[in-house]
Amino acid sequence: MQRRRFLVSAAAFASASLVGTASSAKAQTYPGRPVTVIVPFAAGGVGDLTARVVADFSSNKRGNATGVDFRPGAGAVLGTAQIAEAKPDGTMIGLYSVSPFGTAPHLQKVAYDPLTSFTYIAAYVYVPIAFYVKADSKFQSWDEIVKFAVDHPGQLRWGTAAVRGAAHLATEAAFRKAKAQTTFVPFKGGAEAITALLGGHIEASVSSDFGPQLDAGQVRLLAATGSEKIVGHPQVPTFAELGQPLAIEATYGLVGPAGLSSEVVDYWNTLIGDLQSSPEFDAYLKISKGGRLYWDSTEFTERARSTYVNLGKTIKELGI
Known part of the structure; x- marks a missing residue:
């Protein structure tokens, strides 16, 4: 910090210098x-x-x-x-x-x-937001789960990490485009949604929290809700590729x-x-x-x- 200089007595100048030095030290020690x-x-x-x-x-x-x-x-x-x-x-x-x-x-x-x-x-x-199911789910692809939702209104239960969040809106828009009626189940976080999925309480989850479960072979990815491919899984289509109304990471x-x-x-x-x-x-x-x-x-x-x-x-x- 630049010190102010005054044409005053030596004592006053020294005092101002000390204040300036202290202020500079404080600024340089963030966080503190x-x-x-x-x-x-x-x-x-x-x-x-x-x-x-x-x-x-x-x-x-x-x-x-x-x-x-x-x-x-x-x-x-x-x-x-x-x-x-x-x-x-x-x-x-x-x-x-x-x-x-x-x-x-x-x-x-x-x-x-x-x-x-x-x-x-x-x-x-x-981090890609994925739409995924349990590894032993009967659903093998995005098209299959959309067809089920269309043919069985209200029976497909799915959740996300945040109500009215990007994952929620992108997926809701995709289902609306297909004229599919689903049941959305709210959760406070992605970990809760995954627990519900693995416990059989919902059929699908949409979040960016899938990594550990994917590595453990517990989930199957059906789509990425954005435009970026999921690393190591080029076969999983993105919402951008599928022509969905909203695609976001x-x-x-x-x-x-x-x-x-x-x-x-x-x-x-x-x-x-x-x-x-x-x-x-x-x-x-x-x-x-x-x-x-x-x-x-x-x-x-x-x-x-x-x-x-x-x-x-x-x-x-x-x-x-």
Whole structure:
């Protein structure tokens, strides 16, 4: 920080210099205090892993105590509102995903504005959202499950990680296009939906939380709800390839309340850059089936805001 200089006595000059030095030291020691990363989903899903890989890297590699706090509810809107309401000092930031920022505000009343309530810090991964069934399910393809839904109205039960989220809307739009009547079952997080699926309480789940179960041979992928192929599974069609009305991936990043300082933003951008070249991030990608990306604060802000606006137009056009 540049010191102010006055033509005053030596004592006054020394005092001003000390104040300037203290301020500079404070700016250079962020975080200085423990940091909490709010996850607006239940523990156990890919959102958990995505926030934790950053928090653990900050704690273990930077020595800055960083924890993860799960605050699910209202389709991830509750925790997202708490991020917006936090003090802009960098001690509380949160996880960005498309659902509470891009879709939910168009479908329900929320206590924040995606255009003005947040500082978009950096985005660092995309994870395909898959439509999947149990490995021993009779359904072998997307076409088969759609045909069943058309022929047996209301009998197909499916769930997602967030009500009114991107996965919910994309799948609902696809079923509407096929004129299929299904039964949607809400859950607080992807882990809960998977538990219900494996327990036989629903026939299908749509989320980005499928990685561990896929590796364990417990689920079968029928489609990806976006435009990107699932790594290692090129045979699984995407919603874009199937010509569905809405095709979108799960993009994750860090956000904070509006007004975060450049020091806070720079800290996390630098950390994420280092994280992405680490063995820890490679291990995370293997589990989550995610793809590496990096949007700095400027690009992330532009993309997040345009996503919110464009999804609003699509939702209106679909009549959802």
